[in-house]
Amino acid sequence: MNxxxxxxxxxxxxxxxxxxxxxxxxxxxxxxxxxxxxxLTYAANLNHLDxxxxxxxxxxxxxxxxxxxxxxxxxxxxxxxxxxxxxxESHVDRSIIDPETCxxxxxxxxxxxxxxxxxxxxxxxxxxxxxxxxxQISTDEVYGSLKLNEPAFxxxxxxxxxxxxxxxxAAADHWVRAYFNSYMLPATVSICSNNYGQHQHSEKLxxxxxQCCLEMENIPIYGNGENIRDWLYVDDxxxxxxxxxxxxxxxxxxxxxxxxxxxxxxxxxxxxxxxDSLLPEYAPHNHLIQFIQDRPGHxxxxxxxxxxxxxxxxxxxxxxxxxxxPQLIITKLKQRSLQLDVV
Numbered sequence: 001m002n003x004x005x006x007x008x009x010x011x012x013x014x015x016x017x018x019x020x021x022x023x024x025x026x027x028x029x030x031x032x033x034x035x036x037x038x039x040l041t042y043a044a045n046l047n048h049l050d051x052x053x054x055x056x057x058x059x060x061x062x063x064x065x066x067x068x069x070x071x072x073x074x075x076x077x078x079x080x081x082x083x084x085x086x087x088x089e090s091h092v093d094r095s096i097i098d099p100e101t102c103x104x105x106x107x108x109x110x111x112x113x114x115x116x117x118x119x120x121x122x123x124x125x126x127x128x129x130x131x132x133x134x135x136q137i138s139t140d141e142v143y144g145s146l147k148l149n150e151p152a153f154x155x156x157x158x159x160x161x162x163x164x165x166x167x168x169x170a171a172a173d174h175w176v177r178a179y180f181n182s183y184m185l186p187a188t189v190s191i192c193s194n195n196y197g198q199h200q201h202s203e204k205l206x207x208x209x210x211q212c213c214l215e216m217e218n219i220p221i222y223g224n225g226e227n228i229r230d231w232l233y234v235d236d237x238x239x240x241x242x243x244x245x246x247x248x249x250x251x252x253x254x255x256x257x258x259x260x261x262x263x264x265x266x267x268x269x270x271x272x273x274x275x276d277s278l279l280p281e282y283a284p285h286n287h288l289i290q291f292i293q294d295r296p297g298h299x300x301x302x303x304x305x306x307x308x309x310x311x312x313x314x315x316x317x318x319x320x321x322x323x324x325x326p327q328l329i330i331t332k333l334k335q336r337s338l339q340l341d342v343v
Contacts, residue, residue: 005082007033014085024238040108048199049297075120094163106168114179129186136176138191141166145299152303162297188248193257193304197234213275223294225265228301232258233319257304
């Protein structure tokens with residue numbers, strides 16, 4: 001049975017992927033209400049939602065997913081029938097320095113959302129899967145690392161997290177499945193590869209490289225730069241989440257990958273080449289690349305097999321990184337030019 005959401009609570013909606021998804025939904029659907037619950041930590045930015053902030057169907061609530069009273073009030077007051085949990089501490093380096101924050105947000109926060117959903121939806125909908133749905137956004141890092149010639153992760157791959165961040169996300173996924181099995185909570189999970197796109201926080205690889213090129217600063221690359229990531233354009237990810245939300249089978253996990261595996265050093269070189277073409281007076285930008293000490297537990301390769309989602313719901317990524325990267329860089333150049341003009 002297809003799920004037709006009416007009142008959606010999106011956690012972490014001021015973050016990178018969450019904000020893109022809110023805009024995607026509001027531009028596609030005219031008869032839904034979206035409630036954005038975000039604590040507004042360092043990686044959140046409400047400016048990313050300026051284009052829809054005055055939409056009558058959009059509502060922002062500043063708050064913590066660990067606040068049980070607040071979450072229950074929101075679910076009851078707005079008859080929330082759908083929860084999409086984007087909220088997470090998502091930076092590996094930060095998780096190594098401060099693992100407790102990851103545990104609180106990614107594990108305790110997720111468990112609180114699940115418990116509140118069961119409590120309220122039992123009363124409102126008798127946990128009928130035709131009327132309510134909990135969707136968890138996860139990461140390919142829960143699967144651990146692949147060797148160069150190993151096949152890509154499938155939904156049946158073993159969880160082998162390597163960092164505090166990936167361990168906390170793995171725990172959250174297990175909690176979601178436990179609530180499905182133990183409490184009959186209608187839930188689905190999607191596991192995505194590395195996202196990229198507009199408005200991504202500057203601590204992430206692609207915006208970090210672009211920023212370093214613009215500032216003519218050293219581009220830090222861990223180890224020898226041969227670590228490989230599977231890249232997924234954020235708009236393709238939003239479309240996949242939407243399809244899973246409406247047509248996914250409860251209790252199942254869906255892999256969402258971009259199918260473009262690129263090493264970190266190759267990504268840096270590609271961005272430098274684009275920069276050389278746009279700003280030839282500063283070429284070559286690859287002189288900025290600097291190899292630094294590798295981080296602990298650095299996974300070598302991620303790759304996502306999305307065949308299950310492709311075959312079940314005819315989804316496939318529509319964008320190529322070679323087409324999107326120049327757009328991202330040109331946008332950054334324009335923004336920088338405006339900032340310089342203001343100064």
